[in-house]
Amino acid sequence: MTDTPYLFQFRKIDSYLFQTLINKTLWFSSPRVFNDPFDCQLPVQVDNSLEEITKFLIGLNKTRKFYPNKTSVVNRAKELFNDKTFLQTFLRNKFFNERRFSCFVHNEKLVYQNSKMWGTYADKHRGVCLRFQFDLDFEKSFDLESDIYISPLPIIYKKGIPIFNHIRKELGIQQEISSSNQYFLGTKSIDWEDESEVRLIIEKESSQIFESEYVGIKYKPKYLKEVVLGCLSSTEDKATIKKIIKCNSEYSHVKYTELKKSNNWFGFETI
Helix, strand or coil: CCECCCEEEEECCCHHHHHHHHHCEEEEECCCCCCCCCCCCCCCCCCCCHHHHHHHHHHHHHHHCCCCCHHHHHHHHHHHHHCHHHHHHHHHHHHHHCEEEEEEECCCHHHHCCHHHHHHHCCCCCCEEEEECCECCHHHHEECCCCEEEEEEECEEECCCCCCCHHHHHCCCCCCCCCHHHHHHCEEEHHHHHHCEEEEEEEEHHHCCCCCCEEEEEECHHHEEEEEECCCCCHHHHHHHHHHHHCCHHHCCCEEEEEEECCCCCCEEEC
16 A cells, blocks of 8 residues: 555644544535635636537536426526626536535644644644545545545645636636636635645535535544644643543554744744
């Protein structure tokens, strides 16, 4: 088996984290509110012809059966063509309803040498960072339902918003960005480049939708490698997490690490 590089997830210490560790479950969310107003909110570009929209809906109807016949598809295409604002909403909702994701970083230096990450994403240094090393075939690392598949999506960072048309991509027309996932879920401003983010994306087969905003996916415990405690984590929280790890035989391999501020440089040392 060939393993992937490490992926790290900063977390607040709360009941949700305890449930994650006890139930071996990672939560995948729908993109709604972020501290970056552009994140997952890039423009839905819809300068499409009526013919393109019609072909797109015909292809969509083969898997989802939205419309009973071709005449219905053509009429719907005309409606969308004549109301591009509604077309944008239609495409955005369709795309987001079929996907959920969970955020990680892949740069280990951000765990031990970056106060900003702990301050922003781990409850002002009172939280934790979970270190995973998933299988190269990510699906082997999780207990997935038969109709769900998972894939990693490294974030790309751009100075400007790329040109991307989802309908044309679905029709096989090459775009500036390689995939709709990359454009809608994996493209951010270069201002965030130092975060080295990777997202795990879950999707359902045949473009089925997720009914809940949050979806729990069980990971296989052997892929959790380390729990790193922030330098301001409370004594009580440290004891609780240590007990969870110690009392679970499937976590016997998991390393428990506490951080403290360095006296020599702007970073951390292990206790």
